[in-house]
Amino acid sequence: MKDYQLAWKNLWRNKRRTLITAASVFFAVFFALVMRSFQLGTYDSMYKNVIESYTGYIQIQHQDYAEEPILDNSFEADPEMMKKVKSDPNVKDVVPRLESYTLAASGSRTQGVMMLGVDPEKEENLSGMRDRLVKFKLTEDAIEALKSTDLPDRTLRLLDLFRNEAYSSTGRMMLDLGISTEDSTVVLPVLRRNASFTNKYFSGSSDGEVLIGSGLSDFLKINVGDTLILMGQGYHGTSAAGNFIVAGIIKLPSPDIDKRIVYMPLETARELYAAPGLATSAVLSLKDFDDKSIDKTAVRLKTFVADPLAVKTWRELNALLLNQMEADNRSGMIMIGILYLVIAFGVFGTVLMMMAERRREFGMLVSVGMQKSKLAKVVTIEMFLMGLLGVISGIIASLPLVYYGHFRPLRFTGEYARMYEDYGMEPVMPTLLPDTYYLWQTVVVMIIISIAIIFSVRKIFRIDLISSLKA
Amino acid sequence: MKVIEIRDLHKIYKASDIEVHAVNCVNLDFQEAEFAAIVGPSGSGKTTLLNLLGGLDMPTSGQILIDGTDLSMLKSSALIDFRMRNIGFVFQSYNLIPVLTAKENIEFIMSLQKWIKKEREERSFELLKAIGLSDRTNSRPAKLSGGQQQRVAVARALASRPKFVLADEPTANLDSKSASTLLEIMEKLNHEEKITFIFSTHDPRVMKMARRVITLEDGKVVSDDVRE
Numbered sequence: 001m002k003d004y005q006l007a008w009k010n011l012w013r014n015k016r017r018t019l020i021t022a023a024s025v026f027f028a029v030f031f032a033l034v035m036r037s038f039q040l041g042t043y044d045s046m047y048k049n050v051i052e053s054y055t056g057y058i059q060i061q062h063q064d065y066a067e068e069p070i071l072d073n074s075f076e077a078d079p080e081m082m083k084k085v086k087s088d089p090n091v092k093d094v095v096p097r098l099e100s101y102t103l104a105a106s107g108s109r110t111q112g113v114m115m116l117g118v119d120p121e122k123e124e125n126l127s128g129m130r131d132r133l134v135k136f137k138l139t140e141d142a143i144e145a146l147k148s149t150d151l152p153d154r155t156l157r158l159l160d161l162f163r164n165e166a167y168s169s170t171g172r173m174m175l176d177l178g179i180s181t182e183d184s185t186v187v188l189p190v191l192r193r194n195a196s197f198t199n200k201y202f203s204g205s206s207d208g209e210v211l212i213g214s215g216l217s218d219f220l221k222i223n224v225g226d227t228l229i230l231m232g233q234g235y236h237g238t239s240a241a242g243n244f245i246v247a248g249i250i251k252l253p254s255p256d257i258d259k260r261i262v263y264m265p266l267e268t269a270r271e272l273y274a275a276p277g278l279a280t281s282a283v284l285s286l287k288d289f290d291d292k293s294i295d296k297t298a299v300r301l302k303t304f305v306a307d308p309l310a311v312k313t314w315r316e317l318n319a320l321l322l323n324q325m326e327a328d329n330r331s332g333m334i335m336i337g338i339l340y341l342v343i344a345f346g347v348f349g350t351v352l353m354m355m356a357e358r359r360r361e362f363g364m365l366v367s368v369g370m371q372k373s374k375l376a377k378v379v380t381i382e383m384f385l386m387g388l389l390g391v392i393s394g395i396i397a398s399l400p401l402v403y404y405g406h407f408r409p410l411r412f413t414g415e416y417a418r419m420y421e422d423y424g425m426e427p428v429m430p431t432l433l434p435d436t437y438y439l440w441q442t443v444v445v446m447i448i449i450s451i452a453i454i455f456s457v458r459k460i461f462r463i464d465l466i467s468s469l470k471a
Numbered sequence: 472m473k474v475i476e477i478r479d480l481h482k483i484y485k486a487s488d489i490e491v492h493a494v495n496c497v498n499l500d501f502q503e504a505e506f507a508a509i510v511g512p513s514g515s516g517k518t519t520l521l522n523l524l525g526g527l528d529m530p531t532s533g534q535i536l537i538d539g540t541d542l543s544m545l546k547s548s549a550l551i552d553f554r555m556r557n558i559g560f561v562f563q564s565y566n567l568i569p570v571l572t573a574k575e576n577i578e579f580i581m582s583l584q585k586w587i588k589k590e591r592e593e594r595s596f597e598l599l600k601a602i603g604l605s606d607r608t609n610s611r612p613a614k615l616s617g618g619q620q621q622r623v624a625v626a627r628a629l630a631s632r633p634k635f636v637l638a639d640e641p642t643a644n645l646d647s648k649s650a651s652t653l654l655e656i657m658e659k660l661n662h663e664e665k666i667t668f669i670f671s672t673h674d675p676r677v678m679k680m681a682r683r684v685i686t687l688e689d690g691k692v693v694s695d696d697v698r699e
Contacts, residue, residue, distance in 0.1 A: 001575060001582050009570035364566040367527055368627075369555020369583055371548055465527045469562065 003374065007381035014357075018386055021350040025390025025445055026397070028343040032336045032441050033398040034431075039332045041406065041432035043325045047318070049253035049426055052127055053261075055317040056095075056283035057294050058301070060085065063310040065280060066317075071100050071235045074278040075309060082282070084304055090287050090297040095122040096279035098269045102232030102240070104212075104262060106220040113216060115230060115262045117269020120202035126285045129263070132250040133199040134214055136167040142195040149190050154178045161413040166197070166214040168251040175408065199224060199248040202265055209247035209268075215259030217249045224248060230262065234273035242272050253426050344448045351383070351452045355459050362460060363468025376457040383456065387449035391442050405431030474634050474667050475501040475524065480533035482519050482690070493519040494530070495690035501635065504665040506658060508672050508681035516690035517671035518639055524669065525558055525637045526550050538634060555583055559628030559666070561638035565620040567612040567627070573619075574599065574608045577626045584631050598626035601663075602656050618649025622656060629660055635667035642674045654680050 011018055051057060065073040077096065085094055098117035103110055124130050138146075143159050155177045167173040170188070174180075179187050202209065210228055212220075222228060226246050234240035244264065252258040270276050286297065294313055301311045315322060365375055409430035412420055417427035482494035493516045501507060509517045522528040523535060526542045535542045537557055545553055554560075559580075567576045577595040578586075586594070599605045602622040604615075612620050621641060628636045638657075642650035658680060661668050670677050678684055686694040 001571075001579065006570070013570045360564075360566065361568065364560075364562065365568075366551060367525070367554065368560055368580055369551055371551050373548075374583075466522060469527070469566075 003378050004381050007378045007385060010378065010382050011385055017350060017353070018389075021347060022386055022390040022393070024343055024346040025387055025449075026394040028339055029391050029394025029441055029445055030398050032339055032444075033394065033438060034401055035332065035336065036437050036441065037398070037402045037431040037434075038405065038410075038429050039329065040435075040437055041409070041430040043329070044432050045409075045426065045428065045430050046254070046321065046325070047314070050257070050318055050321060051314050053252040053254050053257050055314055056126065057286050057289045057314050058284040058298055059312050059317060060094075060282040060284070060301070060305055060309055061280065061312055063308050066310075066312065069099070069101075069280070071098075071233070071273055071275055071278070071280065074098065074235065074275060074280045076277050077279060077282060081305065081309075085282075085284070085301060088297060088300055090293055091284050092287055093122060093125060093285040095119060095126045095283045095285060096266060097123075097281050097283060098266060098273065098275060098278060099280045100232060100234075100240075100269075100273055102230050102262075104216070104220065105229045105231070106222045106226060109220045111216060111219055111260065113230075113260045113262050114257070115232070115264065115269065117264055117266040117273075119266045122285075123263075124201070126283060129211070129250065130201045132168045132252060133201060133211075134166040134168055134197045134249045134251050135170065135199070136173050136191060136195045137197045137214075138162050138165050138167075138195055140164075145194040146190065149194070151187055151190060152179075152183060155183075155187060164218065166217075166249065166251050176411065197224075197249070201248060202263075207265065207268055208242075208244055209264070210244040211248045211250050211263040212246055213258035213261040214249050214251045215255060216261065217246070219259060222246055228262070230272070232273075235275040235278065238274045240273045255420070255426055340444060340448060343445070344451070347387075347448055347452050348455070351456050355456055359463075359468050359471040362463055363465050363471065366463060367465055367469065372461050372463065376460045379456050379460060380453050383449055383453050384446075387446060391445050395438065395442070399434070402431045402434060405429075406433050472503045473500050474503050474505075474538065475499070476534075476536040477524075478534040478536070480520075480523065480535065481531045482516070482523060482528070483531045492690050494523065497533070497690070497692055499685065499692065499695070501667055501669060503667060504661060505667045505669070505683055506661045506681055507668065507683040507685060508670045508677050509685045509687060510672060510678055511687035511693075513673075515687040517687055519690075520687065521637050521639050521669070521671045525560060526554050555580060556631070557634045559631075559633040559636035561621070561624050561628050561636060561641045563640040563643050565612070565617070565624050565644075567620055567623055569612050572609045572611055573604060573615065573623045576612070576623055577630050580627060580631045586631070594630055595626075598630060601660060602626050603652075616649065618645050618653060621645060621649070621653055625653065625657055625660070629664060629666060632664065633666065635669060638668060638670045640672055640674075641670060642672070642677060647676075650674065650676060 062073040062075045082094055085091055096119060100115050102113060102115045104113040138159060140163070143163060146159060147156060158177045162176050165176070173191070174184060202211070212222070212228065217223065220228070224246055228244050228246055229241070230244060231241040250263070252261060264272070270278065286294070298311050298313050305311050362375060366372060409428045412427040412429070420427035477497055477499040480494055480497040481492070484491045484493055495516070497520065509520060511517055519528065523530050526545070529543060540553065542550065542553070568579060571579065574595050577598055578591045581591045581594060596605065599608055602625065604619060604622060607615060607619065612623070615623065625641070642653060645653060654676060657668060660666070670681065672678065683695070683697045685692055
């Protein structure tokens with residue numbers, strides 16, 4: 001009989017004990033993976049939101065801009081250097097921006113905002129801004145009108161939860177309002193008639209027009225066609241003020257940015273801030289934006305982007321956010337650590353019980369001629385299989401939830417949503433698809449099992465035959 | 472032919488300040504195909520002597536030579552290997568492997584010795600037939616009576632044709648009918664296989680059937696009767 005055959009038979013000698021132990025491992029792995037997946041998914045979503053709405057993956061800036069983000073730390077790009085940047089194998093395009101903090105006002109309301117002067121065409125290619133234009137808005141009037149239609153009951157009930165919500169994506173709206181693909185052919189035309197939002201992106205004649213975030217639009221109570229007053233400080237202390245027409249409203253996934261963003265064409269911004277030809281950053285549009293490619297690209301660029309300019313990756317650009325997430329991550333790790341500690345005690349309890357129960361059998365096996373090393377091997381396989389059973393079933397059980405949570409994330413509404421938005425976070429909790437964190441959870445559980453194995457192997461090698469046979 | 476030679480064997484246990492002489496200057500020889508019983512009152516040193524003969528315990532002094540090999544000279548893993556190849560064990564409480572069938576239990580030591588499957592199967596069927604359990608080949612120990620389990624234990628001990636079998640109180644947990652059946656089987660196998668059997672026992676039936684009875688008292692051999 002092969003060792004693994006004997007181990008497999010031993011595994012099922014006490015089915016209940018094996019299943020309870022495997023179940024404890026299963027629940028630990030399952031909860032750890034799901035918890036971790038929500039945690040990492042939320043971070044991932046936040047990073048993506050900030051990167052895609054604002055920072056991009058790599059920027060070239062004046063080296064002092066990060067410390068002191070003022071127009072005086074802007075730069076005029078050297079065409080030769082920019083040509084070289086563009087020729088990098090991972091760079092699709094270089095998108096210049098002029099950014100400044102300014103005061104926005106409408107009627108009696110004012111708000112400090114971030115003004116971003118952008119090249120409309122390049123920015124569209126970089127961040128798909130046109131797709132972020134609000135297409136639907138569930139205003140009070142729209143909801144009243146929709147309630148008198150024959151929309152499905154579920155959608156009618158959900159309308160109140162999403163009062164005043166703006167949507168740049170039809171898919172997201174369908175998800176929020178519980179509209180199935182089958183119902184969409186009937187329901188969407190009704191929504192289009194009653195809740196669609198007229199918007200436009202910058203065109204060639206956009207001088208004097210701005211796009212604003214939907215959060216800012218709600219705060220200032222202004223709409224498309226209204227006038228927005230901007231007042232701030234321009235290059236080298238000049239005063240910068242002007243009236244602009246709101247051409248469109250955009251919805252950004254990061255609520256913090258959505259509440260404070262104003263876009264205007266780059267040339268308009270340069271004129272407003274008396275900064276002709278200047279940019280505060282050049283955002284790079286990349287072909288591959290996984291972490292490795294980003295780092296490699298940054299290293300290549302740093303070889304020729306010289307003083308006073310600096311190359312910054314998204315990690316450097318969002319250092320504060322990363323620190324906050326790291327602090328949160330640690331609290332999550334502590335929770336998972338506690339979970340595994342409980343499991344470790346469970347596994348050790350089982351091992352102690354198993355060793356005590358089978359002491360005489362082990363004594364007999366060594367007496368009749370089974371080498372201790374062979375016995376240790378059988379017990380190791382047994383425990384390894386038991387751990388693996390729990391780990392694999394935990395992984396399998398977590399997959400549907402993790403995939404579902406990724407494609408249909410938990411979306412908070414009401415007070416919870418407001419709380420999230422107050423912290424500058426999108427009120428959604430997506431999961432992160434299986435990644436290296438799956439491997440790590442497996443490794444941690446197998447380390448716990450390995451410690452239990454070492455303990456039992458040690459016991460086997462120290463077995464006293466006479467007392468074992470009397471046990 | 473001598474299978475076992477015991478020379479000036481002593482085993483002393485120390486419990487706090489008291490020394491207990493469990494085996495006291497024992498000198499014995501066992502020949503091939505003997506059917507011997509070691510008897511004596513409780514605490515006389517029967518089980519200790521059997522444990523020393525089986526290499527499960529080490530003597531304080533003296534020698535045990537099995538086919539000329541001094542057990543005390545073997546290192547731990549070599550001793551385990553030596554036991555596997557030369558000694559069969561029958562324990563009082565059967566000690567079968569609960570997850571294996573009767574046939575698998577019998578084959579267990581043969582597989583440790585890496586016998587090929589065909590030879591293992593032939594030998595296990597032969598023994599199952601000899602112990603009258605050829606219809607319980609695939610039964611696990613829990614499905615067998617105490618007597619049947621002890622018969623399987625005897626078959627397991629004999630399976631790889633050891634030089635001798637040590638049986639510690641093999642009938643102690645059996646009813647009289649099962650004990651008689653077991654003894655008859657052991658005697659038959661002793662005749663057929665020419666394997667030495669050494670029992671430690673209190674059971675008068677075993678003493679009656681044994682062809683040699685060694686009596687121990689306070690760790691010493693007080694009589695050694697060989698019957699024809």
